[in-house]
Amino acid sequence: MSTILIIDDDDQLRISFERLLKEEGYQVCTAASGEAGIRMLTESIPDLVVLDVRLPGINGLETFRQIHQIEQKLPVIIMTAYGTTETAIEATKMGAFDYVIKPFDIPQMLSTIAQALEAGRFMRSPVDMDVAPDKIHGEAIIGKSSAMQEVYKAIGRVSATDATVLIRGESGSGKELVARALYQHSIRSQKPFLVINCVAIPDTLLESELFGYEKGAFTGATHRRVGKIEQASGGTVFLDEIGDMPMGLQAKMLRLLQERSIERLGGRETIPVDVRIIAATNRDLEVLITKGQFREDLYYRLKVITIWLPSLRERTGDIPLLADYFMTRFSGELGIENPGITREAMSMLVSSPWPGNIRELANTLQKALIFNRGAPLSLTDIAQATGGDVKNLHLTEDACDDSIRSWIRGLLSRGTQENLFENCMDHFGSVMVAEALNLTGGNRSQAAKLLGMSRPTLHAKIDKYNLKIETSVK
Ligand SMILES: Nc1ncnc2c1ncn2[C@@H]1O[C@H](COP(=O)(O)OP(=O)(O)OP(=O)(O)O)[C@@H](O)[C@H]1O
Ligand SMILES: [Mg+2]
DSSP: OOEEEEEOSOHHHHHHHHHHHHHTTOEEEEESSHHHHHHHHHHSOOSEEEEESOOSSSOHHHHHHHHHHHOTTSOEEEEEOGGGHHHHHHHHHTTOOEEEESSOOHHHHHHHHHHHHHHHHHHHSOEEESOOGGGOOSEEEOOOSHHHHHHHHHHHHHHTSOOOEEEEOSTTSSHHHHHHHHHHTSTTTTSOEEEEETTTSOHHHHHHHHHEEOTTSSTTOOSOEEOHHHHTTTSEEEEETGGGSOHHHHHHHHHHHHHSEEOOBTOOOOEEOOOEEEEEEOSOHHHHHHTTSSOHHHHHHHTTSEEEOOOGGGGGGGHHHHHHHHHHHHHHHHTSOOOOBOHHHHHHHHHSOOTTHHHHHHHHHHHHHHTOOSSOBOHHHHHHHTTSOHHHHSOOHHHHHHHHHHHHHHHHTTOOOTTHHHHHHHHHHHHHHHHHHHHTTTOHHHHHHHHTOOHHHHHHHHHHTTOOOOOOOO
């Protein structure tokens, strides 16, 4: 449960706001002055602070400064009255998450709170990479396949730079998770990380959300507003679903990347900004360019460092690992004992097509666990969780051929890659060996027989592909 600290000297507001937030399921603590708030915060760090600018004793801006010093990544929402918006703007430029004007509209305040909490979680909850299952703290990027090793290497390679990074991959393949890992391993990891989803925000609002506006820029612009890019100063902006950004805005984005400056809507001043851009999309940008829906110049600017996330079909060898990880994580969250998965059910998971990738695999296991009565998840449990029948989950040979073809087309379209052919063959090899071991419960003699090879050859392959063998008792 998230904890929110309210700092405001208005007793009435504190009481009613506390009640409202508690009804929404938050844990709340309150303080009537900046000094008291800071004292509470040093004892235990909340997930969010909502802070009034006008306070007795040290003022709101100074309180914000001190909070920011104690915990730079703690999101702070500033409450302000009409006459004091300049102070709130000052605080947002210094890294406050956002500000709201009193008397505030409750749904809008709740939505700002939800966004701020999410931003805080993104910045503060660690994403582990390539670590042993018992070392995982919260979320982790799981996968040992060569395709995932490439992803880890790419994250490592760009970590010491400020380079713009484009993350591409199908829906549910982990782009957002990788963006967070990139940020956490970057030289800007102590600075803000703001997420803008270009699809979730209506086109008309996206521009003012990103670039801000001056008072009078349009009807309803009653005061100046600092945009997310300026707000993330010194930090990182994650532009999710950039393939869906309107063309007009793409021009402004290009200018930001080339000149490192912005103009607020309705403003004449050129404002220099220091932000790192990480962008992601599941759209086929090359096709969008031919249709005139994506600017080619922006595409070239963005794609210099591209991280391609493999689909789950391209790394079926990782499925058992992912399944184990989700089973542990979700049973922990549900407060039940991990019932495990039967061998047949695991084979089915490995051979299913997963068009929705990891998100679909995770959802399936979560659903299956909710209805589980303690026995290891069976074929039927999984089939029920996917809402389908067992037959549909097995790939027919044709469908399998189609997936392989589309996978290979994807690989070839990425341009020249060293040892591509060998790497692909190794990938197939590792899937086949893993599958044979899976079917035989880790029995190497039987697996070697199934594969039509000698035991020493199988051993060599297991070593080469770095496969983890789990022997099961029949
Ligand atoms: N390698 C991974 N290991 C463990 N969990 C993962 C991995 N990749 C993704 N996930 C989980 O799968 C879900 C979907 O991932 P994410 O939101 O990053 O996908 P996405 O590529 O951004 O999808 P979309 O294009 O639909 O936005 C999340 O719950 C994420 O935590
Ligand atoms: Mg995403």
